[in-house]
Amino acid sequence: EPEVTQTPSHQVTQMGQEVILRCVPISNHLYFYWYRQILGQKVEFLVSFYNNEISEKSEIFDDQFSVERPDGSNFTLKIRSTKLEDSAMYFCASRAFDSSGRENEQFFGPGTRLTVL
């Protein structure tokens, strides 16, 4: 069964460093998302991406964050200058769009645990 994959599974970085989190969405999906979950808290929406542009972003997704689909398979989240409070699990998700009525199902990857020291 197709699945969303993410690398790395765990990333440790120093405060102020740039990190890039990578995702490979399910191959025929058109919509891509990043969510994050701070330990012990709820999963929060960060950004959605469609047709090579951001379609919606949350207040969390400030100028330090950017997303890119550099080729036909990868979807990346970049944090330019990490802060301690960026430590969280980051989940990528993707969804298809078809006429079956199931167009809103989002499938999540296993996550990247980001630790900022």
Next chain:
Amino acid sequence: QKEVEQDPGPLSVPEGAIVSLNCTYSNSAFQYFMWYRQYSRKGPELLMYTYSSGNKEDGRFTAQVDKSSKYISLFIRDSQPSDSATYLCAMSSYSSASKIIFGSGTRLSIRP
């Protein structure tokens, strides 16, 4: 008022019991309702997906949506120890972005 409210538990039941999980919400624009299961330090796994009001059954799982009361439920029949996980209710409105709003999750433990 929070957009989505979910009792965090923990909820502990004996194996074989029927489990009832629920969420309330405040945004009338929500039309898609989902339940995800999340094991510790793993990604959310989609269990049930429902559009608008009504019931949906899949094996031992039944999802119910009552839009008039802004209340959704997940029932698990014949619960198994492997069902022990955190259950997240989630919902979204119809839009091109379709961002999902999650509840805080209910931690469920099934005792053998």
